[in-house]
Amino acid sequence: MSAEHGYLPDIQEGLKFFPEQASSYAGELDLFFIGLVVVCGFMTLLVFGLIVFFSYRYHADRQKPREKLPSAKSSHRIELSVLGAMFVIFMGIFAWSTHLYLDIYRGPEAAMTINVVGKQWMWKVQHPEGVREINTLHVPVGETVELRLTSEDVIHSFYVPDFRVKHDAVPGTYRKVWFEATKPGEYRLFCAEYCGSYHSRMRGKIVAMQPADYERWLGDQGEQVAPEVQGASLFRSYGCSGCHLGKSDVRAPSLAGVYGRPVPLASGGTVMADEAYLRDSILQPQKHVVAGFAPIMPSYSGQISEGEILQIIAYLKSLQPEDQALNPAAMTQGDAP
Numbered sequence: 001m002s003a004e005h006g007y008l009p010d011i012q013e014g015l016k017f018f019p020e021q022a023s024s025y026a027g028e029l030d031l032f033f034i035g036l037v038v039v040c041g042f043m044t045l046l047v048f049g050l051i052v053f054f055s056y057r058y059h060a061d062r063q064k065p066r067e068k069l070p071s072a073k074s075s076h077r078i079e080l081s082v083l084g085a086m087f088v089i090f091m092g093i094f095a096w097s098t099h100l101y102l103d104i105y106r107g108p109e110a111a112m113t114i115n116v117v118g119k120q121w122m123w124k125v126q127h128p129e130g131v132r133e134i135n136t137l138h139v140p141v142g143e144t145v146e147l148r149l150t151s152e153d154v155i156h157s158f159y160v161p162d163f164r165v166k167h168d169a170v171p172g173t174y175r176k177v178w179f180e181a182t183k184p185g186e187y188r189l190f191c192a193e194y195c196g197s198y199h200s201r202m203r204g205k206i207v208a209m210q211p212a213d214y215e216r217w218l219g220d221q222g223e224q225v226a227p228e229v230q231g232a233s234l235f236r237s238y239g240c241s242g243c244h245l246g247k248s249d250v251r252a253p254s255l256a257g258v259y260g261r262p263v264p265l266a267s268g269g270t271v272m273a274d275e276a277y278l279r280d281s282i283l284q285p286q287k288h289v290v291a292g293f294a295p296i297m298p299s300y301s302g303q304i305s306e307g308e309i310l311q312i313i314a315y316l317k318s319l320q321p322e323d324q325a326l327n328p329a330a331m332t333q334g335d336a337p
């Protein structure tokens, strides 16, 4: 049960009031948190102070003059000013928190997107260059790192206290979360959503490095195959190319340049071909049937891992509309409107 096993945080760290501030927005979030504590603390003290004061001053045994009540007009004034002050304070909190939330939610343009898949009970990571890690994530300091979070099984939560990052990894969805590490070092990673027997062991670390060290680290990982290249070979090995690529007799929509475009549906209307759409089309092909095509595609649910889906999506995103790798004839072959 010692720190050696890594199950218990060491006591000293547990006693610190705040975790280290190691990301660009950690300070701002802490300031907001302190602001809330101060406002709530002040209100609590005020209310309890007045209760104590009045119960002493107007205790039944004490002969205090009670006939001099404030006039209706001045008590209205008191009520209005209390209401007004509350309104200003709470709208202030609302404005501050919304501003902060939107800043963090939208985030700046990301320098890189790293895929993170939660799985009972580990975090599987793949860098854009192809490097994979388990329960460890190396990132460069001073760059905006975006994570594309998903889960292979149940809901997990990616939690890095020192970065003030906590975001659910939900099966069937892609969630984005970003951070910018400000100091090199190692930071604890936890799963913050109860996800089964070994939830407490689902932990790891973030290693923040100077950009040059990060580049060197990437280089040291040996020859890597980029996710889109891995995706291209999966596209063939799972047989996707049999229908979605040239020469095939089976009619299936061309996938060149599909990403980021509206797709007309057989049911009428269109759907935007984003990452979620591509994922759904692999696992639940009947959900969005493309106009002009029969619903004949089989589901790959249960046969393909989340990591592989991400690689196939990376491949499809890399295809340009004029890409000759995919069937140009499919565009004209169908009787699609």
Ligand code: CUA
Pocket: 118, 119, 120, 121, 155, 156, 157, 191, 192, 193, 194, 195, 196, 199, 200, 202
């Ligand atoms: Cu994964 Cu808790």
